[in-house]
Amino acid sequence: MKDVVLTGDRPTGPLHLGHYFGSLANRVELQDVHPMYVLIADYQVITDRDLPGQIQRNITELLLDYLAVGLDPAKVTIFRHSAIPELNQLMLPFLSLVSVAELQRNPTVKDEIAHSSQRAVSGLMFTYPVHQAADILFCKGTLVPVGRDQLPHVEMTRLVARRFNERYGEVFPVPEAMMGEQPLLRGLDGGKMSKSRGNAITLSATEDETAALIRKARTDTDRLITFDEAHRPEVANLLTLAALCLGRSPQDLAEEIGYGGAAALKRLVTEAVNEFLRPIRKRRKEHAEYDVRQILAEGNERARERAVTTLDEVRAAMGF
Template sequence: MHETTDLEERVAADPGAFRVLTGDRPTGPLHLGHYFGTLANRVRLQRAGVELFVLIADYQVIIDRDVAERLPERMLGQIADYLAVGIDPETATIFNHSAVPALNQLMLPFLSLVSVAELGRNPTVKDEIAASRQAAVSGLMFTYPVHQAADILFCKANLVPVGKDQLPHQEIARTVARRFTERYGPVFPVPDALLTDVPVLLGTDGAKMSKSRGNAIDLSATADETARLITRAKTDAERRITYDPDGRPGVSTLVLLAALCQGREPESVAAEIGDGGAAALKKVVIESVNEFLRPVRARRAELVADPAQLRAVLAAGNERANAVGDATLHEVRAAMGAVV
């Protein structure tokens, strides 16, 4: 936590010294878990003056599935989500994996810098394998952290906002940057991890909020869809509403969701509902979420009505990412002695 505090102070003092790489896989709509976990932080950093690279990780869709379904539609929807929550495409570079060959070409030298044993010990890889829909572990899944290192280092990002579960991946990127310098000379900064300090939002079924489980409140959901999801959410038999994440995870997630949308402390929200029970709690959550998402939904509706604009945003981001990636790859090839 001390390191994160120090980083925040450095960012506040000189935001122009930092470049952030962040992104998402286009496997479905982004939801409130994404918003409070990462999207709000991206907007905050960008508005502070940090340069933002936002990756639509289309190649990584096939890490844990056989095909990338409805990919063009989902990519445009993801761009609409980004813009609707406040990411500014005039200063942010929004791009996708498959459009930036230089980024993916960095995988080859980077793979030579890490061992099979190191990848096998990576706890995040183990989790991905355990949760995989595939019968066997693909080479892409096994080398997923190295691909993420290429994502981060191709643009020489020096700041990566992550949750604690992503720290092992981040450490691989740091390892690759250090070892490349030791072997070939300085090309890459060693990127710092900026830990996000937002509690995990559970889904309406009590499990982790996920695109694939149908338990998430999408940013694109209507007010009625949101109300139906929250009405079905798991609570418990105790009437008095309290905020106790360990003892009452279902109730506490709803309290936290209302608190985040209202910009208040969850204990205060719980105390206000008091003995109102689950019905009163869900009513407060429905009203809070729908009011919070109202401007996001309005902006998103405008954006999806103009897909040409969304394609133009991606085209401009891809052009910028390719220029950066080509320059980095040239530096890498020169450092390795591969430029004739």
Template sequence: MSIDSFEASKRRSDEIRADLSAHPENYLMLTGDRPTGRLHLGHYFGTIRERVALQGLGVRTNIIIADYQVITDRDTTEHIQDNVRNMVIDYLACGVDPEKTMIFTHSAVPALNQLMLPFLSLVTEAELQRNPTVKSEMEASGHALTGLLLTYPVHQACDILFCKGNVVPVGKDQLPHIEQTRLIARRFNERYGRVFPEPAGLLTDAVEIPGLDGRKMSKSYGNAISLSATEEETAKLIKKSKTDSERAITFDKENRPGVSALLTTAALCTGRAEADIAAEIGEAGAGALKKYVTESVNGFLAPIRERRRALEGDLGYIEDVLREGNRRANEIANATLDEVRAAMGMVY
């Protein structure tokens, strides 16, 4: 993405953020996750917290559980039902309200996926190949480039546009997806008549969530603290995390990634600054740091875990939430597909 393009996206994002509190009814948000495993602290601070805040402002919010996208770079759907149900449990435990937020799955909404056909005709192969997320996902998975992974940004455009989403919370690295969606909406409107808004990326505060080894927190790296982890599992993970031989605790991401990752984790959970925590622990060493981080994380997650336990005991309710979300999503998708077919002259 060029600097000019980023600056334009940043300006749009700033204008929307300034307007959100005054006019939340003007915005419809779509975001989502792939159900490839348990959600973790990185998901919470990176996206879920923002979704709950937007929901609280009165923005119409929608969350897609992108189950079809699991097979972009994986050869199995083993455990997918369990992952989907646990994802819903995590959302609700973190404050997502199904009365205000529609939660639904890709595979349950046929009309959403049917938008892929006209949308694919609006992008070139070169535009698909250029998308940086497609490249990085392929490299990370070590999987051959499937047709579904190549067209991943187009499928995301279907997710956003089927419900006329006009705002999508994203980090800077996801902006190319939003630009591709804007392009698809613009080309469709120019070619067939105005049906879709051109959505904007709502840039989230760039909180970098390190895993326990200093790399990005990720399920695939095994360095993540799951929202569903017990206090004991959390303590064990933090205890095993790598630090270094220096006794004094300092915040230095370049030279002390392990120590710094632990400090950032504690800072996010307590609302304090990393440097202040480091100064407080001082010469007490890595053991004292890990004890502080464990207490901070477990204290932060305690209310989420309590709500989780209650929800785990009522799986019938979780099924109802999904069923109702899928029903509402189908209603919206069918209406949008009817509009698309009418605009294209394909009503017989």
């Protein structure tokens, strides 16, 4: 049986290079090999914020990012969370399969709580991993391209699938995480790269915006540029970013810069990133006139048909 890929993002702002090297590049390659569902997780926006913000605009911008990196709506099913009520109904039986302690231990949830913009942490935050399990399992997803920080959520989905099958009979495959081969990129301030923390280079950033962000990136005072992740993490992160964009090793780039210091390092990174993003920016501009509502309407219809079938199977297995 062919693997089914489920992936997606929350529409909380533009996607960035961390998303691209951590997950998006995998998706573009996989769309020609496997059936793929790409989720715009609009309901999950309120897990860590009191208001969804400019949700409609963010959904449009997210879809434009998808098209810019090369996802093809003729090959993949792109859909909105809130358009598929059957998907969300799966969360109720799934929640009965996990303990409160297991939800509290999730390291990704802990990190999101630490950076939440909510006045108080909501119950939805703790159920976030189970919500994601419903996202993956509604389409019988078997491959989940993720960044390293999302691995705990995939583990929760595997746990839910196994426990449901043990309790009610075989309904769900146990999915596997698919990691990009590239190392984890940190933000320009040395912390986790995140669109909400303002430390990321977005795929939609202009050349001038990109240059300004890199100029403000943290480095150190040593003029000799070396690749040392343990002792010089900020410098190593910039070298890694340039290396990913250029298809070279960070060690070679460090040797090339030598005693050029932070200024030479940042010039190299700026040129590498802008050159890499140039075709993505071009495609994004070309797609900006497309009717994204039509793309989503067609994707929603296909996704909902799949969700209805899966929910019927779940109800039958549970005896409802």
